[in-house]
Amino acid sequence: MDGKSGSIMNVADAMTPRSAVVTAELPGTRDEALAHFQQGSFSSMPVVKHGDDGEEFRGLVSRNDLIERPDEDQLALLVREVPTISRGATIADLAELMLVEGTRRVPVVDGELEGIVTITDVIRAIADGAVETDATAGDVAARDLNTTYRGTPLAVAEREIHYAGDPYAVVLDDDGEMVGIITEVDVIEVAEVVEGEDATGDSIAGQDDDWRWEGIKAVGNRYLPTRNVEIPEGPTAEYMTADLVTVSARKSVQEVAQSMITHDIEQIPLVDGGDLAGIVRDVDLLKAVA
DSSP: TTTEEOOOOOHHHSSEEEOOOOOOEEEEEEEHHHHHHHHHHHHHHEEEETTTEEEEEEEEEEEEHHHHOOOOOGGGGTOOOOOOOTSSBBBBHHHHHHHTTTEEEEEEEEESSEEEHHHHHHHHHHHTEEEEEEOOOHOBBBBBEEEETTTHHHHHHHHHHHHTSSSSEEEEEESSSSSEEEEEHHHHHOOOEETTOOOOOBBOOOOOOOOOOOTTOBBSSSOOSSSSEOOOOOBGGGGBBOSSOBBBBSSSSHHHHHHHHHHHHHHEEEETTTEEEEEEEHHHHHHHOO
16 A cells, blocks of 8 residues: 555564463363453454473464354364464565455464464554554545444344444434444453353334334344354444544544554544544554554
């Protein structure tokens, strides 16, 4: 992308060292991994196995892996092989890898797990000026938006987020105006672990349901296909973030990165004359440096 400069910062300077990385261990169970996710705000974590030769890195397991495969209890069958990176690679190398592979967390492996580096680490490097770029928010913003209605049941909004393939949804009111944002992290923070039960919901959206939009006829006989994660039944408006940070197209990528770090957020709506015009996600900032 025009406007990018380069990076002299290495992965070793940005990564979280092994001593501070939360991991799941083999042999292990789905419920043990789920407990780790309930306690933290991360979306995936490394899986390791201890043997006679020390610790061996086996891959990653994600929240979605656990939610989408509720009947698989053995952690070993939920682990995914993932790309890794070395300590000496540059932040620009890391950004390119994340874009190509569509990943947000990359294990740092040099023979063994030495740490993990995340998209937040890249954003922090941009915010600090360690990775130079003169790109703007307008250069990198996504114009296609994932949205939901404020009255949509949270469990349905979670499914919308999942099938859209984005970790967020902009929440709209009756007039189509932006009133908040809901994220995967917001959902997992209020979900409850219930042993031995299925979380089910109404199968059909009735004509008088407040949340029903034109074209929404049915949502199936289960909002979330999992046996032990139950999502609250309330409307999305009860769980969304209403106090939104926004940016204009003229804001620099560095300023956007600074806002993300300051407010601990992963996406910022782009506004033009007060109207919603797009969204800048943390992954979009990678385009400015990769």
